[in-house]
Amino acid sequence: MTTETVKKQRWKLNLRDRFQDMPKPARIAAMVVFVVLLYLLPTKAFYENLGFPIPMGSGYLPLYTTGSDMAGVLFQCGYYILLALGLNVVLGYAGLLDLGFFGFFAVGAYTVALLTSPESKLITEYNWLESPWPWLLTVPIAIALAMLSGVLLGWPTLRLRGDYLAIVTLGFAEIIRIVAKNQDWILNGDRGIPSVGHPPGTWPDGEPIFELEFTPYYWLVLTVIIGVIFLIRNLANSRVGRAWVAIREDEDAAELMGVPTFKFKLWAFAIGAAIGGLSGSLWAGQANFVNSATFSLENSILVLAAVLLGGAGSIGGAILGGFLVIYLPEWLRSVGDVFGWPTQVQVGNIHIDVSPTSLRFVIFGALLIVVMIYRPQGLWPNRRRAAELKDRQKEVAPVE
Amino acid sequence: MSERKALLEVDNVTLRFGGVVALNQVDFTLYEGEILGLIGPNGAGKTTCFNAMTGVYLPTEGQIRFKGEQVSGKKRNQITKMGMARTFQNIRLFPEMTALENVLVGTDAHNTTSVPTALLRLPKHWREERQSKARALELLSFVGITGRSDDLARNLSYGDQRRLEIARALATNPSLLCLDEPAAGFNPAEKVALLELIKKIRDSGVTVLLIEHDMRLVMGVTDRIVVLEFGRKIAEGTPEEVRDNPKVVAAYLGVPDAA
Amino acid sequence: MNFDDLIQGFPDLTTTGLAQGSIYALVALGYTLVYGVLRLINFAHSEVFMFGTFAALWTWGLMGYDSNSARPDLGTALLLVLVSLVVASLFSGGVAMVVEAVAYRPLRKRNAPPLVFLISAIGASFVLAELMGAFTERRQQGIPGLLPGEPLFSAGGWTVYPLQLATVVVALAVMFALDWFVSKTRFGRGIRAVAQDADTAALMGVNKGRVIALVFLLGGLLAGVAAVFYSMKQGNTRFNVGFLMGLKAFSAAVLGGIGNLRGALVGGLLLGLVESYGAALFGSNWTNVIAFVVLLVLLMFRPTGLLGESLGRARA
Numbered sequence: 001m002t003t004e005t006v007k008k009q010r011w012k013l014n015l016r017d018r019f020q021d022m023p024k025p026a027r028i029a030a031m032v033v034f035v036v037l038l039y040l041l042p043t044k045a046f047y048e049n050l051g052f053p054i055p056m057g058s059g060y061l062p063l064y065t066t067g068s069d070m071a072g073v074l075f076q077c078g079y080y081i082l083l084a085l086g087l088n089v090v091l092g093y094a095g096l097l098d099l100g101f102f103g104f105f106a107v108g109a110y111t112v113a114l115l116t117s118p119e120s121k122l123i124t125e126y127n128w129l130e131s132p133w134p135w136l137l138t139v140p141i142a143i144a145l146a147m148l149s150g151v152l153l154g155w156p157t158l159r160l161r162g163d164y165l166a167i168v169t170l171g172f173a174e175i176i177r178i179v180a181k182n183q184d185w186i187l188n189g190d191r192g193i194p195s196v197g198h199p200p201g202t203w204p205d206g207e208p209i210f211e212l213e214f215t216p217y218y219w220l221v222l223t224v225i226i227g228v229i230f231l232i233r234n235l236a237n238s239r240v241g242r243a244w245v246a247i248r249e250d251e252d253a254a255e256l257m258g259v260p261t262f263k264f265k266l267w268a269f270a271i272g273a274a275i276g277g278l279s280g281s282l283w284a285g286q287a288n289f290v291n292s293a294t295f296s297l298e299n300s301i302l303v304l305a306a307v308l309l310g311g312a313g314s315i316g317g318a319i320l321g322g323f324l325v326i327y328l329p330e331w332l333r334s335v336g337d338v339f340g341w342p343t344q345v346q347v348g349n350i351h352i353d354v355s356p357t358s359l360r361f362v363i364f365g366a367l368l369i370v371v372m373i374y375r376p377q378g379l380w381p382n383r384r385r386a387a388e389l390k391d392r393q394k395e396v397a398p399v400e
Numbered sequence: 401m402s403e404r405k406a407l408l409e410v411d412n413v414t415l416r417f418g419g420v421v422a423l424n425q426v427d428f429t430l431y432e433g434e435i436l437g438l439i440g441p442n443g444a445g446k447t448t449c450f451n452a453m454t455g456v457y458l459p460t461e462g463q464i465r466f467k468g469e470q471v472s473g474k475k476r477n478q479i480t481k482m483g484m485a486r487t488f489q490n491i492r493l494f495p496e497m498t499a500l501e502n503v504l505v506g507t508d509a510h511n512t513t514s515v516p517t518a519l520l521r522l523p524k525h526w527r528e529e530r531q532s533k534a535r536a537l538e539l540l541s542f543v544g545i546t547g548r549s550d551d552l553a554r555n556l557s558y559g560d561q562r563r564l565e566i567a568r569a570l571a572t573n574p575s576l577l578c579l580d581e582p583a584a585g586f587n588p589a590e591k592v593a594l595l596e597l598i599k600k601i602r603d604s605g606v607t608v609l610l611i612e613h614d615m616r617l618v619m620g621v622t623d624r625i626v627v628l629e630f631g632r633k634i635a636e637g638t639p640e641e642v643r644d645n646p647k648v649v650a651a652y653l654g655v656p657d658a659a
Numbered sequence: 660m661n662f663d664d665l666i667q668g669f670p671d672l673t674t675t676g677l678a679q680g681s682i683y684a685l686v687a688l689g690y691t692l693v694y695g696v697l698r699l700i701n702f703a704h705s706e707v708f709m710f711g712t713f714a715a716l717w718t719w720g721l722m723g724y725d726s727n728s729a730r731p732d733l734g735t736a737l738l739l740v741l742v743s744l745v746v747a748s749l750f751s752g753g754v755a756m757v758v759e760a761v762a763y764r765p766l767r768k769r770n771a772p773p774l775v776f777l778i779s780a781i782g783a784s785f786v787l788a789e790l791m792g793a794f795t796e797r798r799q800q801g802i803p804g805l806l807p808g809e810p811l812f813s814a815g816g817w818t819v820y821p822l823q824l825a826t827v828v829v830a831l832a833v834m835f836a837l838d839w840f841v842s843k844t845r846f847g848r849g850i851r852a853v854a855q856d857a858d859t860a861a862l863m864g865v866n867k868g869r870v871i872a873l874v875f876l877l878g879g880l881l882a883g884v885a886a887v888f889y890s891m892k893q894g895n896t897r898f899n900v901g902f903l904m905g906l907k908a909f910s911a912a913v914l915g916g917i918g919n920l921r922g923a924l925v926g927g928l929l930l931g932l933v934e935s936y937g938a939a940l941f942g943s944n945w946t947n948v949i950a951f952v953v954l955l956v957l958l959m960f961r962p963t964g965l966l967g968e969s970l971g972r973a974r975a
Contacts, residue, residue: 097774099781156959163700163777164958167909171951174906182944231519238518238525239508242497246505249494256454258480258509258572267515297902301785308778352793361789368782372775373765 038222042071042215065327066334071214073330075286078221079279081322084306085228085315086275091304092313092382093241094268095248096158097166100173102300103153104146104273106180108280110187111142113290116197121186135197139281146277147270154269158262173300180292192291199285210285217286224282228275229315235271236315244268298361305364309371311378320380325364332356404431406468407576407607408453408484413462415452415631422448424631425462430576435598435608437618437639440628441651446611447489449628450580453609454486455479466576480509485574487565489581489611495554499545499564502553503536506571539567543597559590563597570601577601578609583617595621615652619643627651665939670817672935678823678892680931681830685885686908687915687923688837689755689878695854695918696874698773702780703762705905706787707755707879711886712896713791714750715743716802726801726895736805740825740887748883755879756872758783764868784901792898799897802890826888833884834924837877841920846873854918903947910954916964925965 019027040046047064065073087101114120115129115138122128157168180187187193198210199220209216235241243264246254255261284290302325310321333356335341343355356363371378408430415423423445430436440446451457453464455476464471466484474482485506494502511528518525540549543563548556556564562582569577579598583591591614598621602608612618618625618639625642627635635645642648665672686708693701719739724731731739762783766776806821813819841847852860853870861867889904890896911930915922930950937949957964 095774097777156955160958160962162774164913164962166777167700167906167913168955168958171906171910171954174903175948175951178944178947234521235515235518239504239511239513239528240515240518242501242505242508245497245501246494249496250492252456253488253492253494254505255476256456256480256486257506257568258477259505260475260477263514271515301781304778304781350794351796353796354793359789359793361785362793365782365785365789369762369779369786372771372779372782373769376771376775 035226039219042074042218044070063331064334065330066337068330068333069214071218073327075214075218075221077323077326078218078225079283080303080306080326081225081319082221082228082279082282083276083303084310084318084322085225085232086272086279087303087307088312088315088318089232089235089244089275090268090272091307092311092318093236093244093248094265095162095244096265096268097162098169098269098272099166099304100169100171100176100300101272101276101303102295102297103169103173103176104150104276105280105283105299106173106176106295107146107149107273108142108277109284109287109290109294110180110193110280111145111277112138112281112284113193113196114186115141116284117193117195119195120193121188132197135199135285138197139278142281143274143277146280147274150269150273151266153273154266158265158269170297170300173295173297177292177295177297180295187292190291190293192289192293194289196284196288196290198288214286217282221282224278225319228278229319232315240264240267301361302364305368309364309367309379311381314378314380314382317378317380317382321378324379325360329356329360329363404433406430407432407466408609409463409465410449410453411463411465413449413452413459413464415448415457416460422631423452423459426628426631426633427462428626428633428636430607430609432575432607433602433605434623435602435610435621437622437625438609438611438628439613439615439618439625441613443630444628445631446613446628447580448631450486450578450609450611454484454578477509480572480574483573483575484578485569485572485576486578487562487569487580487582489584491558491561491565493553493561493565493568496552498550498552499540499556499560499567500533500536500549502564502568503539503571504532506568507532507535507573509572536567536571539570540564542570542600543567544593558585562586562594566597566601570606574606576607576609578611580611581613582610583612583614591617615643661940661942665936667816668939670815672939673932674817674819674823676932676935677928678826678888678931679935680911680928681827682885682889682892682927683904683908683911683930684924684927685830685833685881686904687912687927688834688881688920690909690912691915691917691920691923692850692874692878694912695920696850696857696871697763697776699763699776700780700909701758701875701878702777702905703758703783703787704755704878704882705901705908706784706791707751707758707901708882708886708889708904708908709788709791709896709898709901710754711747711751711883712802712890712900713795713800714747714883715887715890716800716896718743718746719803719805724803724805726803728803730804730808733807736807739805740891743887744829744884747887748880751883751886752876752879754787755875755882758787759872759875763871767871784905788898788901795898797898799895801895802893804894805891822888822891826892829884829888833881834920837881838920840877846870850874907947907950910950913954913964914957916966919964919966922964922966929965 019030022030044064064070083101083105086104087098090096090098090101112135114122115133116135118132120129120132123130123132153169153172157165160168181189183189198208201209203209210220243254243259246257246259247261247264251261306321306325307318308321309324310319311317336356343353345352345354406429410426410428413423413426414421426445426449438446438449448457452459453471455471455474458472466479466482469482471479494505497505511532513525513528537549540546543566545556545560545563545567548560553561553564566579566582583594586594595617598608598610610618610622622639624637625639626633627642627648629651634647634651635642637645686704689704689707690701693699693704719725722739722742724739730736762779763776766779806825808820810818811821811824841850849860849865849870850873852863852865853867857867907930908927911926912923913926914930915924915926930953933953934946934950938946941949
């Protein structure tokens with residue numbers, strides 16, 4: 001190890017430790033300042049005053065996504081962070097590989113859409129509802145239904161081996177998508193459900209807060225994320241969290257030590273699903289329109305990539321990962337615009353779309369491989385897992 | 401001796417895997433408060449017997465009763481809750497948890513905090529956390545690894561890992577503690593310390609079942625011994641009785657020592 | 660539920676199901692081979708298959724046949740199919756070996772836990788699919804009709820088309836060849852040895868790295884064969900056709916018992932038949948759902964599949 005890397009590691013360690021060594025009031029103050037900064041992120045002025053002028057031509061602001069609405073990008077980051085936090089409970093804590101996680105997002109989104117849209121078939125055809133419900137009222141129902149579907153999916157499948165579980169959950173997400181696409185009775189297939197309700201609230205001048213402008217949605221999702229983090233931490237530092245980690249580490253030993261493994265695996269599934277459903281209901285509250293095209297497999301994989309790039313089992317990692325998988329392609333695109341990166345390349349008579357947003361699955365797919373090879377613990381790892389994976393590498397590799 | 405209460409009854413247990421008979425009508429009883437040694441040469445069926453008792457395998461024939469209740473068919477975590485705890489021949493701690501957390505998983509066997517309580521940090525959560533933590537620290541010092549409570553289990557020395565496993569098992573508050581070759585890989589000094597620990601555990605009111613093939617260790621600590629060979633019980637009695645039993649001598653000495 | 664359709668169409672549905680099932684079986688063998696040796700779900704196998712469909716398409720294109728061409732005469736058609744079979748299987752086999760070398764071998768060297776392999780596989784699958792997507796502008800591409808479109812044979816309610824016959828015959832022939840290869844040749848012995856106990860096999864002088872590469876190559880070759888017949892039946896292909904085929908072929912492998920070569924055949928044919936009958940009963944929109952429901956039910960009651968697992972223990 002060179003002295004430089006040692007120094008670097010020491011510096012990193014210092015940052016973490018220095019924060020923890022600060023007196024509690026100072027820590028709280030630092031957190032408050034940080035959170036306030038987070039709320040300011042969508043404001044353009046924030047970037048204009050960042051203070052590190054990088055001369056890159058007019059119109060460019062460091063870290064700002066000029067190609068698309070910054071608040072919109074941040075909102076999208078927000079619900080992906082929520083998804084990543086949910087999958088982190090399932091995969092990071094309990095060690096269950098759920099490849100169909102986006103299915104729960106779909107359940108949440110559809111629940112909200114069905115109950116809040118005046119054009120929902122529940123109202124127009126079946127008369128189950130007299131009038132659309134307010135958005136806020138439907139969120140708990142969306143969460144509950146997502147949880148229920150998590151339990152229904154987990155009940156028969158959680159007894160399966162890890163790799164079978166992966167396939168079955170993948171199949172589940174696909175079934176949800178096919179059902180949504182093919183049937184006309186309720187979900188309306190590709191035509192979807194329009195006029196989905198928005199969150200409540202008006203500005204002092206009587207204008208609704210949640211309309212086309214993205215910033216309030218970002219604030220809402222940010223608030224929700226902060227709440228969810230607290231709740232997940234409560235779980236992680238309790239009997240429940242210990243049971244999850246024990247199951248992940250050695251399921252048989254955990255059971256013999258009295259851990260009701262099936263029950264806690266089911267809980268992990270249900271909690272993850274609930275967070276996924278919550279994310280879906282937030283998204284639907286903004287999207288206005290929900291149809292089956294939203295729920296393609298790519299999204300499940302993107303969430304998986306987020307959790308693993310960030311570092312499974314670490315809340316910070318899930319947040320970082322969820323942020324990066326959305327923000328990075330958007331930001332690269334704005335940088336590309338400045339530098340004149342082409343959107344298309346012509347090879348013969350084929351036009352290849354090379355914009356960062358369309359190539360992001362190639363990039364993240366490749367990144368998954370690279371990260372798994374060189375940094376399997378993720379970018380912001382849980383300290384323990386990092387140690388585990390490092391030690392495994394040192395152990396004798398199988399004979400070839 | 402007949403006055404004593406039976407804690408665990410292994411009643412004519414036979415266990416077959418395909419054509420292999422791993423246990424053949426094994427029959428013995430474990431009484432409260434004693435240390436019983438289960439010995440036998442390698443491959444005699446000790447660990448299999450152990451696994452049948454803790455619910456890992458279902459006996460093909462016969463019954464295993466713990467505190468008068470049938471064990472077979474019960475879920476493994478329920479058996480633990482009934483008061484039977486075990487360690488493993490090849491250590492199976494949760495390597496990425498701290499020593500303290502490992503023991504806490506054991507104490508959790510009798511806690512009832514679940515998701516809602518933990519999520520909302522209800523008083524029950526705090527109460528159980530406090531009590532469990534106190535108990536876990538107590539156990540760590542009981543087995544003699546007080547200073548290592550915040551170290552990851554994987555970073556403990558081999559001997560400390562064995563001790564931690566015992567602490568974790570004791571944390572489930574067992575009336576019967578089953579130790580599967582706890583002295584494997586120990587040097588003589590460590591073995592002596594282990595003997596003391598086992599006696600201390602018995603004196604604290606826990607019945608101990610000790611699986612071991614180190615005869616000397618077993619002789620020094622057990623009240624009674626059951627000897628298995630090729631899945632059958634060939635002898636049972638006090639250490640002296642067993643030592644003088646010709647069948648046992650044949651089993652251990654009659655077969656040329658491979659080592 | 661439409662029982663009339665099922666009963667009247669039964670012979671035809673059976674033929675269709677068997678032809679489709681043969682394709683599933685061919686792809687399923689790729690999963691089973693790799694799983695048997697590495698205990699790894701080769702997630703990227705679906706894309707290996709997808710590359711095969713494009714290899715076939717391009718081969719025919721280079722030979723002057725695209726989706727607008729008229730049907731060639733039988734001789735030309737057979738030649739076209741033969742050439743594309745060779746090209747597509749070699750191409751798929753090559754892709755499979757590249758995947759192994761890039762996404763799995765470095766992990767094997769690092770002794771990574773199984774989950775890490777699976778994730779790397781998912782990554783590889785995405786890179787392959789999206790690269791093809793970018794290269795083909797994400798468009799569906801038409802595939803020429805090659806074999807004669809008239810029924811080969813028609814009696815009462817039963818019709819058999821040349822393509823169906825060719826699919827089943829070639830698939831069975833290839834699978835018998837594989838069975839022979841694995842059970843009779845020296846390479847096959849190496850595969851079985853590694854499947855049973857990789858480390859011991861390595862100590863006994865089996866070159867584990869080579870066996871693994873070989874297994875990937877075999878799986879790729881079979882996927883290439885499957886891709887040719889799939890393309891001809893479907894009449895088109897797209898960068899994302901691999902996903903569904905992969906899921907179903909994997910289901911077929913699990914149905915029969917993953918790691919078991921004959922299980923893959925049984926599982927594939929069974930899945931083809933169930934789908935075919937199911938589509939008649941519930942409508943073709945639900946075909947894909949039926950496949951998953953069957954898989955789910957089976958896993959619940961018989962988690963090791965119909966014929967049981969393991970490449971090593973079962974006679975290859």
